[in-house]
Amino acid sequence: MIWEAISLMVLLALLAYATGRLSRYSGIFAVLAGFVPLAMLFDWAPTAGLKHLISLGFEKSTAVNIKIATLHFSITPLSWLFLTMVGGIFPFIALYAISYFKKAPGGFFGSMTLALVGATGVVLASDLLTFFIFWEVMSWSAFLLVVRGRDRSAITSYFSFSALSAYLILFGIMVLRSEAETLSFSSLSSSITSSRLTLLAFISMAAGFGVKGALMPLHIWAPRAYSRSEEPFVAYLAGGLSKLGYYGIFLLFYSFVGVSVITRFGTFRGVPYLGYSLAIFGALSAFIGTVLAFMEDDLRKLLAYSSIGQLGYIAIGIGIGTPLALSGALFQAVNHTFFKAVLFLAAGSVYYRTGRWKISELGGVAYRMPFTFLAALFSIFALAAIPITSGFAAKWLLYVSTVDKRFVFLTPIMLIAGVGAFLYSFRILYGVFLGEPRYPDIKEAPALQLIPMWILVMPLVIFLIFPGKLMDVFGEIFAYYGLEGVSHTDFAITTSLSSYNTLAVIFALMGGLMVAFIIYVSRPHRVVSHYDNYLSGEIPEVHEGLSLHAATRYYKPVEDLFQPYFAHGAERFYHHIEVGLEGVGDGLRRLFKTTVSNMIYLVLAGLLLIGWWLTW
Amino acid sequence: MVDFSSILALLVEGVLLAALGVLTGILFMGIARKVVARVHNRVGPPVYQSYIDIIKLLTKKTNISHGWIFDLALLFSISGILLTLLFLPIGGIKLLSIHGDLFLVLYLLAIPALGFALGAGASGNPNAGIGVMRALVMMFSYELPFIIAVLAVMIYYDTTSIATIVASQSHMRWAILVPPLLIGALVADMALQGMLMEKPFDIPIAPHEIASGPMVEFGGKYLGTLMLYKATSIVVETTLFVDLFLGGAVVLDPATYGAVAYAVNLVVWFLLILAVFIISVLINTVFPRFRIEQALKFYWSYDTALAILALMWIYFLYI
Amino acid sequence: MVVHPTLLIVLPLVGAFSVSLIRRYGGGAIKLYGSAYLFLNLIISAVLFMEVRSGGEVTERIAGYSPPVGIFLAVGAVNAVLVLLINLFAAFNYLTFNPKDKEPFHRFTVLYLLGVASSSGIVLTGDLFNMFVFFEIAAVSSYALVASSKDERSVGSAIKYMILGSVGSTFMLISIALIYSELRTLNLYDIAHRIGEMGGAVRTAAFTFLIVGIGVEAEIFPFNGWVPGVYGRSDGNISSFLVLGPSKAAIYAILRVLITLFYGSSSRAVMMDIAMVLGLITLVVGEVAALSEKDPKRMLAFSSIGQMGLILIAISLGSAAGIVAAVFLMVSHASVKSALFLSSDVYRQGGMRYTLTGALSVGAVLGLVGMPPFAGFWGKWYLLSGAADEGLWIVIAAVIFTTAVEAYYLARFLSRGLSMKKRGGVKPTRVITMTVMVGVSLLVGLFASVIYEMVSAGVTTLLSGGI
């Protein structure tokens, strides 16, 4: 049934591609394909009530023999959770894309559906070969979509990094395969030993997954690819596909290598060194991504850096690896899936109406597109972890887990990155949506774009009120991997350090809002134009070209301070590598750009060396 | 089942404390003006001047709005700050603080600020945009040392709950009596200066540069609400400081002394936050204003260095 | 035996020598005539492939003399795949030539058919000297084909190619003479079983000269000085022919030498090591040089060098996994690299801006890097697993490193091609050929079991000195 479902999705991908030239509604096939994982999710829903209601007959695990190899699929609580992320958002993004593209996007929908196929396969895979094959399918179908953006640096960086990632993972797979002599997840970790090779495999696989998860020194493809591809795809890439990197890292810790092996490489206050270093990389991502985000003028790049920052939190959580931290990481992953998808979609809608990406060229969009704005606002609340969305619970779990372990390095960095998130959030809010009404004539985004956005916002509300429901799912995951759960009710999470009750927050906020509302309605007010502003008596209406929008280089004072420290960033590092390799390559090329006589010298040298080696 | 009487008690307590917090805050604003006037060798306004100001603003005949997003400032600023107030233990009265912790309070503090910023942004005034930028950068600046100092407290008491921190400081074992935490308190006090936007860190509102920044378009009931917010935030921030470093103003144990203890504790709480606030006002009086990057440099260098010192001291020698 | 493998060699030769008869009917007729032979060849090789798949190896004696005296053709699993591959792509590649560009076209056809015949011959033959002869025919036709390119500077490159090739073939001949002097036989399998009788020094010399001689054709560093020049200045479709025909045949010849010919040799392990080191050097040199190369064709040429190194590494693993990997890599390289060479002709005219050409180029790049489900993936998978089984982590590290480098420059190639201005069309024949090539890579990857089962069944005999 799983295999048939995957085949069906591939078929739908081909259909979407084939009909792309006929109608813009060819995307409906992609939407249909998106419902396949939804059906699986529904069928496997861990809550008992849903499961017995109706059964679609997806088996819990299956093996497909494709003759050259046998592909194994199975569903675990973890893969269920990640399937909600990669599969749950897909149909809505596809729906959005139908309205986003004006002509013949067959290639887009085909590749998107293939990416979904890859992602679904990755989360359902239960052996390394299957995992890798679908990983690559996901990776290159995303590449096809990056190619559609036709930006040189995006294409090169995305492709070289994803190939690097693929082969780093492959290296790890090879090591594990030769050590455990099995590819199956369930029997891997029991037969791995803690050799130096395992360490190498672990590091290389973590790096490989880190590329997809845009972990800090491996992130440079992300801003380029995110900022130069089509928006619905970017929403899916950031919201869905980037989680797969962390899915891989999670599996690396708990399934591929196993905590018991990782712990043998040394621990720091109960946390393995390897996990701790991952957490440090995550913290660096969180901080540097955030700082780069608020210094960025391109809306998509800003969101890309923000993604890097937010994904860093997931790495921190997985790295620390206590149930508390893992809950935080998974919670953050779920949140990020939804809010980042909505943000990219909202950005796409803004672009759809205004045709601009630069924050300094936008402004005042909210007055004309209030529903888009509200969706974006809500996801920004989630992004900035304002406690009126589910975003806070994730960050809170992570903070508490670091304090619990007394990681005095991680906590401040995470918190300051959290504050930095306010900065870039406001840059988006002010630069794009508020401020001077520069686009007085645009219309609200089409309903087909708004509906998916609002559907994707819903989980952020639901998990605000019921974080416990999500924690139940985490509990199943922990039980599956033999970890302890985090004590919680539907509304409250309790740790040894403190507790967090959403109901208290919600009711207190209600009370506060009531007070505020009384004040608000007690006195009448009059709405005036945005140009009726105090500008020391200046009258903007009579001054042509007077800009009221203060969004160009918004954080200039900070930029000026930070710029010198970011001048030697990862970009430059990779540039140096490239230049160095090109230098070596130039030297090697000279061996070929020469006369025949010199070539013959080479041939003879080779001949003699071979002969010498053979006789010696 | 749900215990209605306790919820009712909580409700009454909450309303009373919120009112107390707001009124105290407004009083403090008056006191601040008086103190500044006395330092200037002026008579100054009466201490109740701020009540008059707020009444005046709330009774203004016309109120100008720039649309519904502008109104969010009103709605979120006051509600958010009241919400935060309820999550702080005041003079040993725990209220909702058992349902949240320090991180929650830090993030709850962002609700009114972000609501206010939204309104300011929606006014379309460039000064407001610049002002919000400065406010956010200020936040980015002072939060780093503040967080590190607070982290020292948290790991010293091994909890993140403010209620537990207050409880651990009972019987006058105030955090400030622990040498490294004294440094922490110093750091936090400097951060408090930025939080309260007192000079030299009143960069965001800088009336003479950017026409009071974010508030440039606010008048009437909007400005009145913002003043209420400002007043309450003084109480919230000083109370946070008192809770963390000065034992939450708990001098008598309610378990032994009953209602008297609550009254005494509230008085002590009032005096302590007043003291903390007066210190900040006095600093305010004698300083000119930093530029924003100077503030960032100051907080991220000297203040953070001190904070790290405190944290390391705690980390290596006390736990 | 339904078909005679000999036909694969004889038919194109007949075609080649009879094509001048119809030269007055014009280029179109000649193209039709040539294609007829090539497609007939394709059908025969397909039938042969099916036959080998169902019934194991096929051998045929030439002129009735039985081996080891007579020449015989031996078709095992590996060369059945390869001969099908060569004939398939060669037939489609022929379609891309425009008779007007290659005046007089009948002479060109002669060269092309000779090239196909001799490439098939190298792969099929079971006789060392016969192999040498086919090598020479392939080489001569390659020199001439290269010199027939539009770019006039290709003549200079062809001369270089010719001189290096001649030196290489001289070395091969020396090696043949040495082997013959000791063993008095030229049959590959006969030699394989009696190689132990050879004196150590002579055997060393024979191996060295042979590997160098074939290495020149098989683009092994440091014997491959001609590669960038020739590929860089030839027409794309001629380069693609060189990639899919002679160079594949040559690397297969190396497989024969390493796996079969020196099967019984006592120093075979060292020989394998040497081959592996050569392969590693070739791989790294090719890929790194390609990184700094800006000219698209020459970049692809360097990339070819790297790929050849990869295949050589796979062969030199000497295990079943290695052979399987080598076959998949050969399929992959012959298909997608040829497709890329075809697209390189229209590169500067913005040909990749055309949806199908662009998509095919992207597919080819994906296949070359080894993304599943392209054939290259299985190649790299088996290569890496074979290397991992033997604990050759340095090989794996090199493969990872070069793959990243490869991905980088190929993506650069793609992104530039995709952002060029449209200045001319792409001929439908070229698109069809590219489709076939990329499609084959994809299909082989998707239905890898077909080749995998066949090769892994045949590999046991191959590794034990059989066909």
Add this chain to the structure above:
Amino acid sequence: MAEEIKEKWSKIARWASKRSLWMVHFCTGCGAIEMPPVMTSRFDMERFGMGSMATPRQADILLITGYLSIKTLKRVVRVYEQMQAPKYVVAFGSCTINGGMYWDSYNTIKDLSKYIPVDLYIAGCMPRPEAIIDAFNKLMEMIDRGEARGWEKYEKYYEKYKRNQEAAFNYKLEEVEEVEEERKGGEK
């Protein structure tokens, strides 16, 4: 009953308004130099709850300290209109009353009350701080009595004021007409 409450409420409002007068200075002329002594320790305006504000949105008093040219008048009008009622205008010095030493200037406003309603003039060139304090005390009394209703007048005769302003902006000062005082409203 409702009337009474309303009356009580407006009395409270007037009291609060009187005790908390925030000003926005329009410091065009030399009069501005008289403000610092009023604000600082010698006279200490703040003891009456007065203070200066940075924007008209927050202010109750528009303090015009000196002559107004036509160019600055535009700004004054805009600032005045941006203030929130109840709002008061205090004109400062002779220039605002009759043009003062610029009585014969071609582009200086002679009588401010023709363009915006002035609640209180402070005569003098320049008025001393004592005079200013006195004036503010007068204004407070007026507010308390409900007499300072310039903003209502402005609403009532809005078109006339606009016409006058337009005329001034077009440099047709002679066309400016008188705006009738309406005392009745103030007395009720």
Add this chain to the structure above:
Amino acid sequence: MEITPFLILSAGLISIGLYGIMSKKNLLKLLISLDIMDVGVNLLIVTVGYLPGGTAPIMDGDYGKYVDPLPQALVLTAIVIGVSVLALGMILTIRHYRRTGSLEMDEGGVFGW
């Protein structure tokens, strides 16, 4: 008749040819060097097949000791191939000469690659 001198001779010829290829820049000289190498190798093959004291392998009646016929057949093929390669080389050289007016092979320029 000993075969060693012939082996030495053929090695010498091959070395001379290689030396010519490695040191000369003139295309004609290069071709000549190639041919010399070819001759050396052909000699080697014939030498290899030679049996001291053997006769030509013409099998009519009472043949006794005869040399291996196969190498001679091979040499014939090799000579043919050598000649054809040489002819092709000449053609390419002529074309090159017509285009550039030079027979020199030097670095850079057309011979850069």
